[in-house]
Amino acid sequence: MAAEKWVYMVTAQTPTNIAVIKYWGKRDEVRILPVNDSISVTLDPDHLCTVTTVAVSPSFDRDRMWLNGKEISLSGSRYQNCLREIRSRGGDVEDKEKGVKIEKKDWERLNLHIASHNNFPTAAGLASSAAGFACLVFSLAKLMNVEEDPSQLSAIARQGSGSACRSLFGGFVKWKMGSKDDGSDSVAVQLADEKHWDDLVIIIAVVSSRQKETSSTSGMRESVETSLLLQHRAKEVVPKRIVQMEEAIKNRDFASFTQLSCTDSNQFHAVCLDTSPPIFYMNDTSHRIISLVEKWNRSEGTPQVAYTFDAGPNAVLIARNRKVAVQLLQGLLYYFPPKSDTDMKSYVVGDNSILKEAGLDGENSVENLQPPPEIRDNIGSQDQKGEVSYFICTRPGRGPVVLPDQTQALLDPETGLPK
Amino acid sequence: MAAEKWVYMVTAQTPTNIAVIKYWGKRDEVRILPVNDSISVTLDPDHLCTVTTVAVSPSFDRDRMWLNGKEISLSGSRYQNCLREIRGRAGDVEDKEKGVKIDKKDWEKLHLHIASHNNFPTAAGLASSAAGFACLVFSLAKLMNVDEDASHLSAIARQGSGSACRSLFGGFVKWEMGSKDDGSDSIAVQLADEKHWNDLVIIIAVVSSRQKETSSTSGMRESVETSLLLQHRAKEVVPKRTLQMEEAIKNRDFASFTQLSCADSNQFHAVCLDTSPPIFYMNDTSHRIISLVEKWNRSEGTPQVAYTFDAGPNAVLIARNRKVAVQLLQGLLYYFPPKSDTDMKSYVVGDNSILKEAGLDGANSVENLQPPPEIKDNIGSQDQKGEVSYFICTKPGRGPVVLPDQTQALLDPQTGLPK
Numbered sequence: 001m002a003a004e005k006w007v008y009m010v011t012a013q014t015p016t017n018i019a020v021i022k023y024w025g026k027r028d029e030v031r032i033l034p035v036n037d038s039i040s041v042t043l044d045p046d047h048l049c050t051v052t053t054v055a056v057s058p059s060f061d062r063d064r065m066w067l068n069g070k071e072i073s074l075s076g077s078r079y080q081n082c083l084r085e086i087r088s089r090g091g092d093v094e095d096k097e098k099g100v101k102i103e104k105k106d107w108e109r110l111n112l113h114i115a116s117h118n119n120f121p122t123a124a125g126l127a128s129s130a131a132g133f134a135c136l137v138f139s140l141a142k143l144m145n146v147e148e149d150p151s152q153l154s155a156i157a158r159q160g161s162g163s164a165c166r167s168l169f170g171g172f173v174k175w176k177m178g179s180k181d182d183g184s185d186s187v188a189v190q191l192a193d194e195k196h197w198d199d200l201v202i203i204i205a206v207v208s209s210r211q212k213e214t215s216s217t218s219g220m221r222e223s224v225e226t227s228l229l230l231q232h233r234a235k236e237v238v239p240k241r242i243v244q245m246e247e248a249i250k251n252r253d254f255a256s257f258t259q260l261s262c263t264d265s266n267q268f269h270a271v272c273l274d275t276s277p278p279i280f281y282m283n284d285t286s287h288r289i290i291s292l293v294e295k296w297n298r299s300e301g302t303p304q305v306a307y308t309f310d311a312g313p314n315a316v317l318i319a320r321n322r323k324v325a326v327q328l329l330q331g332l333l334y335y336f337p338p339k340s341d342t343d344m345k346s347y348v349v350g351d352n353s354i355l356k357e358a359g360l361d362g363e364n365s366v367e368n369l370q371p372p373p374e375i376r377d378n379i380g381s382q383d384q385k386g387e388v389s390y391f392i393c394t395r396p397g398r399g400p401v402v403l404p405d406q407t408q409a410l411l412d413p414e415t416g417l418p419k
Numbered sequence: 420m421a422a423e424k425w426v427y428m429v430t431a432q433t434p435t436n437i438a439v440i441k442y443w444g445k446r447d448e449v450r451i452l453p454v455n456d457s458i459s460v461t462l463d464p465d466h467l468c469t470v471t472t473v474a475v476s477p478s479f480d481r482d483r484m485w486l487n488g489k490e491i492s493l494s495g496s497r498y499q500n501c502l503r504e505i506r507g508r509a510g511d512v513e514d515k516e517k518g519v520k521i522d523k524k525d526w527e528k529l530h531l532h533i534a535s536h537n538n539f540p541t542a543a544g545l546a547s548s549a550a551g552f553a554c555l556v557f558s559l560a561k562l563m564n565v566d567e568d569a570s571h572l573s574a575i576a577r578q579g580s581g582s583a584c585r586s587l588f589g590g591f592v593k594w595e596m597g598s599k600d601d602g603s604d605s606i607a608v609q610l611a612d613e614k615h616w617n618d619l620v621i622i623i624a625v626v627s628s629r630q631k632e633t634s635s636t637s638g639m640r641e642s643v644e645t646s647l648l649l650q651h652r653a654k655e656v657v658p659k660r661t662l663q664m665e666e667a668i669k670n671r672d673f674a675s676f677t678q679l680s681c682a683d684s685n686q687f688h689a690v691c692l693d694t695s696p697p698i699f700y701m702n703d704t705s706h707r708i709i710s711l712v713e714k715w716n717r718s719e720g721t722p723q724v725a726y727t728f729d730a731g732p733n734a735v736l737i738a739r740n741r742k743v744a745v746q747l748l749q750g751l752l753y754y755f756p757p758k759s760d761t762d763m764k765s766y767v768v769g770d771n772s773i774l775k776e777a778g779l780d781g782a783n784s785v786e787n788l789q790p791p792p793e794i795k796d797n798i799g800s801q802d803q804k805g806e807v808s809y810f811i812c813t814k815p816g817r818g819p820v821v822l823p824d825q826t827q828a829l830l831d832p833q834t835g836l837p838k
Binding site for chain 1: 647648652655656685686688689692694696699703709713717
């Protein structure tokens with residue numbers, strides 16, 4: 001029989017997510033089991049997403065992967081664990097039209113081609129691993145007709161990158177730390193979907209960073225090994241915050257949501273500082289943004305904007321509604337104006353319809369901004385050009401989806417190679 | 420009888436100190452009792468000190484004080500507590516030559532003139548309150564012939580400013596937190612004098628700060644009220660570190676001294692970050708200095724330089740010996756060169772004989788500096804002029820002394836008014 005040449009593929013899109021109760025520290029480095037629960041908000045994949053095409057063919061002689069156009073190695077344990085776990089759950093697949101018939105037992109000897117693409121720069125520090133591994137697992141599950149639900153799939157994605165498990169759902173997601181040694185109960189569950197609290201608007205300030213940052217993986221390991229505050233956080237502080245955050249989300253209680261998000265972000269960074277050697281993810285620009293938000297919230301009496309920072313200087317700001325988001329953007333652009341001759345549409349990306357609402361779509365509109373009345377003094381002068389590379393305007397978003405449109409596939413349907 | 424016009428005065432000099440196991444948080448705001456022990460190094464008053472002249476005369480109609488030439492109010496509780504406590508312990512004084520005779524009971528109705536002067540700028544964030552209150556109490560104790568030892572006097576100085584109690588001794592000092600409600604056992608004791616470990620050289624980088632900083636007093640109160648990590652630090656971490664630090668000092672164990680100083684400084688700043696609203700005392704320049712030192716220590720295998728930061732961005736760097744201090748200074752001047760046309764003698768003050776040893780006393784000597792081999796990359800470029808205002812080179816130093824020389828008095832011996 002002539003070698004079969006069919007190529008069977010699936011393309012999927014997965015969102016990224018931002019933790020509001022942070023994951024920092026593993027109790028098991030191999031299975032990627034955390035020392036505490038975490039909770040996240042899934043971001044709208046229209047603005048930030050990973051697209052992955054996975055293909056299988058008898059003509060492929062080995063597993064191969066391309067990330068953002070560049071071939072990468074799949075030999076690392078994280079990829080190997082995900083591939084092994086998903087393959088063992090592969091089901092029967094039949095596509096009569098294409099002449100494709102795969103039985104459950106065939107998966108272990110068939111090779112895969114994987115092409116993945118982030119629509120945001122890796123250097124921006126926007127958690128590309130989370131979206132990437134979630135997309136890998138989700139798309140392979142679709143390809144292989146895996147029968148598991150998203151929580152069960154999340155346990156596989158978790159083994160690629162801890163926070164990836166939370167990208168298997170839209171809206172508000174909790175990663176339960178679990179207690180079993182084998183990690184089968186360390187899974188993500190959805191707390192509420194993306195429509196539950198759709199007033200929220202998210203503005204991300206991508207902050208210029210002069211430093212190469214400590215990777216999350218090594219950073220959290222150093223924290224577990226050397227921070228004398230980490231265990232106290234994990235055992236005493238986070239469990240209570242998780243319960244309170246679940247309540248806040250359920251009740252759309254923005255004041256509590258803000259208080260919990262901000263304090264947990266700061267405590268995560270405090271643990272990083274308590275590490276040996278100390279890890280500084282936030283920089284002076286991050287601090288200025290925090291001061292701006294803290295002052296504003298206090299002057300309004302009730303919080304308007306929550307902030308959270310991951311393992312990098314970028315600020316993720318969550319505004320209670322569109323009107324507040326517009327004011328926030330005006331304040332941010334006042335303190336962090338673009339360099340001269342910058343096109344505003346490249347300085348505020350994502351949902352940039354907000355520029356018009358903020359009166360910032362015309363020429364010289366930034367120069368005409370007034371300092372926000374509540375937040376003067378001590379934030380420093382207006383002349384801090386270049387501190388922020390750009391802003392992204394987005395919102396809570398949906399979970400992974402299959403993209404049925406062939407034009408969005410990243411691999412050629414004939415060859416199975418990158419287009 | 421004609422009004423007596425004699426003026427009786429004493430002038431004293433007191434050092435400042437830098438904590439290596441930090442005091443941050445009070446259990447009693449009125450008596451200034453801390454939540455944990457602290458340990459400090461006294462700095463050489465030749466370079467950083469407060470000089471205070473205290474005078475008493477029947478012709479003075481009220482207590483008055485001048486600080487750095489400007490009259491200030493003594494009505495605050497801290498000054499009132501110190502004055503009351505020291506007056507309550509006054510003894511008999513007689514100076515036949517001047518015709519001065521004061522009985523113990525007279526002190527409560529006699530008034531004082533106090534003039535105090537720091538030889539370093541208050542804005543430099545170099546703990547002027549500590550030196551100031553220590554000097555006030557010490558000089559008044561000498562004036563009033565108070566029969567208390569230095570530890571007893573420290574309990575009075577403590578009520579002016581907590582860290583002032585540690586400036587009643589030279590060398591290495593511990594402030595025992597005490598357990599009594601009345602604070603009578605919350606006192607400073609000397610662990611070792613300034614000759615005990617006189618290899619150490621201290622370089623302070625006075626870092627430019629754009630922000631007005633949160634005062635220590637309000638900052639630590641906010642930390643006590645809002646940080647969920649502070650109590651754990653105070654109860655679990657600091658007691659062990661205090662014991663280890665006492666051992667390290669006793670044995671001149673520089674590696675342990677460094678590990679403890681750096682970890683405790685970072686943990687103090689971690690607790691500040693864990694406060695609501697978060698407090699950022701260190702800035703990007705502070706972080707760059709830490710990175711430089713951490714990399715150097717790791718590349719040498721055994722620590723060469725310890726760092727510690729108080730409630731501000733200034734770096735206090737403690738080098739294990741003179742040779743290391745010279746290398747450290749060269750490294751610092753490479754990464755933080757002075758602005759053009761700066762006189763090196765105003766850029767490195769204190770013991771600036773170190774400039775010659777570092778080959779940095781000639782013109783253009785900074786431009787000729789080579790990057791230190793161990794600490795390249797990731798510290799950023801050399802072009803960070805102006806980040807550091809200046810450096811101070813000093814060492815561990817002696818405790819308070821009386822200055823018998825009348826020319827050093829800050830008050831006129833006839834009028835009792837500032838010269």
